[in-house]
Amino acid sequence: MGLATFVCKIVINVFMSGKEIIDLAPLQGFTDFVFRRCHHQVFGSIDTYYIPYISVGKGKKIRNSQYRDVLPENNQGIPVVPQVLCANVDELRLLADELKQLNYSSVNLNLGCPYPMATKRGRGTGLLENDEMLRAVLDCLFSDYDFQVSVKFRSGLVDDQTIFKEIDTLAAYPFSQLIFHPRTARQMYKGQANRDLFVRLASELNRPLVYNGDLANAGDLDAIQQAVAGQHHWMIGRGVLINPLLVNQLKGEEFSDAQELNLKAQFHQLLLDNYREVLQDDGHVLLKMKQFWSYFSQSFENPAKVFKPIKKATKLARYMEIYPSILSM
Ligand SMILES: Cc1cc2nc3c(=O)[nH]c(=O)nc-3n(C[C@H](O)[C@H](O)[C@H](O)COP(=O)(O)O)c2cc1C
The missing domain is CATH 1.10.167 (Regulator of G-protein Signalling 4; domain 2)
Structure with a gap:
């Protein structure tokens, strides 16, 4: 998606179709190109579909299933953004070069994957916790490529205060979106996402933050909007798997x-x-x-x-x- 189209899309969303901008969270194993294609065809309500991550696998290659998921011919006519999960600059380059070859202009960086298999290798939340490596990856991503870059992150590996230290690093780069899922990696997907943590980060950070985690109905959006004035950008994952009409409903459509x-x-x-x-x-x-x-x-x-x-x-x-x-x- 080019910058002009992107800005236009935001303006249309904010002023014409109600206020809410709602993106689909990447869910590895669920929101693949088949799901995205079918959802878009029937409901057409999601602003951006984030593609589940691609990563470097055996033989320094992207797994076939991941590669197939980002192929442009499998995503035609659907507003998608691919996501990369990497541990260092070498891995980033391999993935970013591939996405450039495929003509992508936007990319999302995964700093939230909670699985020990990833974090122990320095990927996902593991990279969020390694400030020096994170800076090296971001320097490369922003200086050697011309992607529009967004980032999706958790609050930390174990300590949910980590993000308040790392946010200065993130805030130093011109991300198009900062997407926060307020759970630690240790929490995986259990319990409730910590909305208070989101509210605190949103108030400390002087720029918009996308909220992600356990959104299931309009009341959830309202509750966050009460605490964060002007919060209109959301990302939803499992809520859409449970109720595929959810985004249409949250945008004000009514159905018998x-x-x-x-x-x-x-x-x-x-x-x-x-x-x-x-x-x-x-x-x-x-x-x-x-x-x-x-x-x-x-x-x-x-x-x-x-x-x-x-x-x-x-x-x-x-x-x-x-x-x-x-x-x-
Ligand atoms: C099965 C599954 C797969 C996931 N895969 C990814 C992924 O590829 N990339 C990512 O950033 N997050 C991934 N997530 C996290 C979701 O994108 C999202 O942050 C999380 O589910 C919280 O949002 P929700 O409560 O709206 O589902 C995954 C979550 C689940 C449950």
Whole structure:
């Protein structure tokens, strides 16, 4: 996305379609190009789809599945931003060169991945905690490339005060967006994101901060807006997996029960059709659909009752037989 388009998009969002700018959080294993394509086609409500990270794997190469996910032909017509997970300048260069080759003009830096496999190698929150390496990576990213750069970070590895030290480093660079998920890496995804921490950082930092973590309804946005005046930029992940209409609703669209059901059915049919085309193997498709239902079932009154028959299905054919009636439960 060029700078002019980007600025234009923000202006349109702020002045024409209500105030909220809502991006999709990257969720490795869930929000892949098939999901993004289907979601965009049915709902068209998300401002930017952040692609789950790419990283340097065996033989200094990007894994095939990650590479396929960033290929422009798989993301045509969808506002996407790819994300890099790196430990040092060499890894950054390898990933950034690849994205440049693919003609990307924006990139997001992952300083939030909490998994020990990543953090112990100095990636994700591990890089956030290594100030010297972080500066080297940022110097390279901002001086040797012309990407528009955003960054997504947690509060620290174990200590949630770390971010208050590291924010000076981040604030010294011209990021297009600073996206804060107020949990430590040790917390993984458990408990509640710490909104007070977000409020404090937003007030200490003299520039806009995107909020990310546990947003499920308009009340969540309101509560944060009460504490941070002018907060209108959000990133949502699991909330969209649970309720794919969430972003439309948060932007003020209203749906009857019948419309809601119809859109959800349309979306799930499209997901299923597309995964059958892309994955081919029925077992893989079934597994994929079960993974989605582990979240999607949470939007029903009785999640366990909804998820049980889906979990029990051992063949894709069986799943295809039962899922339409479960949708209307
Ligand atoms: C299964 C899963 C995969 C994730 N993959 C990524 C990723 O690739 N990059 C990233 O920055 N964050 C990743 N995250 C974190 C989310 O982007 C987001 O920060 C987190 O889920 C909190 O937001 P939410 O409560 O709206 O889901 C992942 C989270 C989950 C649960």
